[in-house]
Amino acid sequence: MLNVSSLSASYGAINAVRGVDLQVSAGSLCVLLGANGAGKSTTLRSIAGLHRPIGGSVKLNDQEISRLSLHRVVKSGLAFVPEGRMVVAPLTVEENLKLSHFSGRSEPSLLDKVYTLFPRLADRRRQLAGLMSGGEQQMLAIGRALMTKPQMLVLDEPSMGLAPAIVDLVFQSIVELHKEGQSILLVEQNAAIALSVCDYGYVMKRGQIVIEGTASVLKENPEVLEAYMS
Numbered sequence: 001m002l003n004v005s006s007l008s009a010s011y012g013a014i015n016a017v018r019g020v021d022l023q024v025s026a027g028s029l030c031v032l033l034g035a036n037g038a039g040k041s042t043t044l045r046s047i048a049g050l051h052r053p054i055g056g057s058v059k060l061n062d063q064e065i066s067r068l069s070l071h072r073v074v075k076s077g078l079a080f081v082p083e084g085r086m087v088v089a090p091l092t093v094e095e096n097l098k099l100s101h102f103s104g105r106s107e108p109s110l111l112d113k114v115y116t117l118f119p120r121l122a123d124r125r126r127q128l129a130g131l132m133s134g135g136e137q138q139m140l141a142i143g144r145a146l147m148t149k150p151q152m153l154v155l156d157e158p159s160m161g162l163a164p165a166i167v168d169l170v171f172q173s174i175v176e177l178h179k180e181g182q183s184i185l186l187v188e189q190n191a192a193i194a195l196s197v198c199d200y201g202y203v204m205k206r207g208q209i210v211i212e213g214t215a216s217v218l219k220e221n222p223e224v225l226e227a228y229m230s
């Protein structure tokens with residue numbers, strides 16, 4: 001499904017991502033772990049068409065997408081939820097969701113699907129997005145991505161800045177999507193919660209993947225335990 005190989009990305013002289021290989025198979029839920037500055041966000045942004053890589057390839061179902069415009073990446077079936085959510089504050093919840101019509105992949109029935117997954121959004125459909133709590137904005141950002149009917153959903157730190165109870169709620173919805181067969185790649189600082197729900201994980205350090213394995217193996221790895229779960 002998603003096949004990233006030898007991906008490299010830089011900011012001028014800073015080589016933020018150096019030869020990253022990772023795969024997400026259809027229907028699987030994968031996590032990319034790592035400390036601050038390891039290169040996780042740059043990897044996701046390069047996969048999603050927001051940062052032009054300097055080398056390597058990103059294939060979605062054998063189609064090379066790393067040099068496509070953001071719009072074409074979405075059209076090819078990959079939706080990205082950035083760190084910090086980026087909902088459009090002066091628009092209502094429903095208007096934010098309907099923005100995905102521009103992707104050319106949206107269908108009216110998807111709105112019901114999003115409201116079923118996130119009843120809070122249904123209750124607040126006429127509310128301005130900027131007035132929603134952080135957790136609700138995260139749900140809205142995920143909902144907006146789902147409105148493009150993605151084959152691959154890519155999430156950058158969905159738990160960031162959220163209270164623990166809200167993190168649980170957001171992760172419950174991620175688990176629900178996974179059960180429905182949605183393929184998901186996420187970056188997460190909260191390794192404990194990520195490894196409790198993921199199938200497979202990668203650990204990044206200084207721009208490279210240094211450890212990978214099934215979630216159950218990673219949970220027992222001493223380095224992962226010490227660095228990310230203590």
Ligand SMILES: Nc1ncnc2c1ncn2[C@@H]1O[C@H](COP(=O)(O)OP(=O)(O)OP(=O)(O)O)[C@@H](O)[C@H]1O
Binds near residue numbers: 035036037038039041
């Ligand atoms: N816009 C930018 N300009 C210059 N350097 C950047 C920029 N964004 C990130 N970097 C640098 O690239 C490296 C990787 O950053 P990146 O944000 O990808 O890491 P990360 O693992 O996602 O960290 P975090 O969890 O803090 O977001 C870091 O050294 C960072 O300082």
